[in-house]
Amino acid sequence: MALIVQKYGGTSVGTVERIQNVARRAAKTQAEGHQVVVVVSAMSGETNRLLGLASEISKTPNARELDVVVSTGEQVTIGLLCIALTEMGVKARSYTGSQVAIRTESVYGKARIESIDDEAIRADLAAGNIVVVAGFQGVAADGSITTLGRGGSDTSAVALAAALDADECVIYTDVDGVYTTDPRVEPKARRLEKITFEEMLELASLGSKVLQIRSVEFAGKYNVTLRVASSFDDGPGTLITLDDEEENTDMEKALISGIAFNRDEAQVTIKGVPDRPGIAAKILGPVGEQNIEVDMIVQNIGRDGTTDFTFTVHRNDFKKSMDVLHGLVTQLGGGEVEGNDEIVKVSIVGVGMRSHAGIAGKMFTALGEEGINISLISTSEIKISVAIDEKYMELAVRTLHRAFELDKSESDS
Numbered sequence: 067m068a069l070i071v072q073k074y075g076g077t078s079v080g081t082v083e084r085i086q087n088v089a090r091r092a093a094k095t096q097a098e099g100h101q102v103v104v105v106v107s108a109m110s111g112e113t114n115r116l117l118g119l120a121s122e123i124s125k126t127p128n129a130r131e132l133d134v135v136v137s138t139g140e141q142v143t144i145g146l147l148c149i150a151l152t153e154m155g156v157k158a159r160s161y162t163g164s165q166v167a168i169r170t171e172s173v174y175g176k177a178r179i180e181s182i183d184d185e186a187i188r189a190d191l192a193a194g195n196i197v198v199v200a201g202f203q204g205v206a207a208d209g210s211i212t213t214l215g216r217g218g219s220d221t222s223a224v225a226l227a228a229a230l231d232a233d234e235c236v237i238y239t240d241v242d243g244v245y246t247t248d249p250r251v252e253p254k255a256r257r258l259e260k261i262t263f264e265e266m267l268e269l270a271s272l273g274s275k276v277l278q279i280r281s282v283e284f285a286g287k288y289n290v291t292l293r294v295a296s297s298f299d300d301g302p303g304t305l306i307t308l309d310d311e312e313e314n315t316d317m318e319k320a321l322i323s324g325i326a327f328n329r330d331e332a333q334v335t336i337k338g339v340p341d342r343p344g345i346a347a348k349i350l351g352p353v354g355e356q357n358i359e360v361d362m363i364v365q366n367i368g369r370d371g372t373t374d375f376t377f378t379v380h381r382n383d384f385k386k387s388m389d390v391l392h393g394l395v396t397q398l399g400g401g402e403v404e405g406n407d408e409i410v411k412v413s414i415v416g417v418g419m420r421s422h423a424g425i426a427g428k429m430f431t432a433l434g435e436e437g438i439n440i441s442l443i444s445t446s447e448i449k450i451s452v453a454i455d456e457k458y459m460e461l462a463v464r465t466l467h468r469a470f471e472l473d474k475s476e477s478d479s
């Protein structure tokens with residue numbers, strides 16, 4: 067007998083029929099002799115609808131109350147799923163995050179999980195129940211409802227799997243695994259049999275929303291066996307694995323595992339600022355004070371005692387960033403501000419990059435041949451990211467997919 071945590075995302079519970087489908091799948095796993103904990107998201111579109119209601123009342127809704135509102139989507143799904151299971155003659159009990167309790171820091175909208183009480187769930191499982199837990203939500207020390215950030219049900223599932231020492235955590239979604247890139251952008255994208263935690267972390271942090279980044283961090287830290295698979299059929303999905311020796315020595319292994327993109331980027335530049343030590347801090351200090359997260363950064367080589375400084379931010383922070391830079395120009399008594407909120411970031415990721423040179427060259431050549439101009443570049447050991455005009459995003463993804471032969475299976479290459 068194994069203990070299995072299954073998570074079903076919004077599309078997978080998007081209608082009453084789909085909730086009944088989830089009930090059948092969970093019941094089947096239990097009938098095979100396993101203990102089953104199911105974590106569910108809100109029905110598709112529901113979280114956005116709830117956010118929309120709040121934004122009709124306020125541009126800056128109170129963060130605590132906003133979490134009270136958006137956490138209700140998941141509560142509906144757990145109740146409906148348990149009703150469906152009961153109707154099938156299967157014992158089931160639902161839990162909200164606070165009923166579990168999934169304890170988090172006192173931060174609204176993006177709280178981190180601190181601990182999970184597992185006694186009640188264990189007792190229910192031992193009594194033959196399927197336990198159904200609301201994803202995306204937790205409870206702060208003072209009893210306030212918190213939420214874990216968009217896509218947070220993935221993290222709820224992995225955290226529960228870690229707390230319960232589950233044998234496996236399966237993230238069931240509307241695609242049948244992790245692909246070489248988002249199959250909605252490149253239909254030739256290919257499902258990966260497995261991917262390392264390290265690569266999955268990069269992909270998630272660079273914009274692949276198939277798994278919330280914190281869920282991957284959690285699974286890596288607590289050694290949770292994690293798989294992504296389809297809620298609609300029975301394929302093997304994709305296993306997230308430790309970076310094993312075999313991968314490093316396998317010469318056949320693809321250099322690049324996947325391509326991620328992020329549409330929410332904006333770029334700002336301050337030109338003609340004095341080129342002297344400390345200027346970067348002078349610019350980024352006030353930006354940080356406004357709680358603006360900076361991603362890619364470039365400082366041009368100075369000429370005539372001045373330099374240009376460019377960085378990217380989340381598109382939501384574009385206006386705020388421009389305001390900060392305009393303020394700096396006034397303070398420095400010179401310079402010029404430019405901005406572009408129509409850029410995207412496209413990244414290639416692969417542990418194979420470590421042992422191979424020339425990957426950046428290949429990437430830039432492929433983009434250049436399609437006339438795609440690169441405005442910023444950033445690299446790490448296992449990824450290369452470029453900022454480009456948003457109108458070229460799909461073209462860039464497909465071009466790189468082809469250039470790195472990601473549509474070919476590993477055994478073809």
Ligand code: ADP
Binds near residue numbers: 239277
């Ligand atoms: P859920 O509601 O089940 O949590 P999400 O919409 O959060 O589902 O995540 C699944 C989606 O992630 C897919 O429908 C797909 O469009 C997108 N996606 C982005 N990158 C990838 C990738 N590399 N592999 C698979 N899916 C991806």
Ligand code: ASP
Binds near residue numbers: 217
């Ligand atoms: N319902 C939440 C969201 O839409 C959490 C999730 O689906 O994982 O972001």
Ligand code: MG
Binds near residue numbers: 075220275276277278
């Ligand atoms: Mg998701």
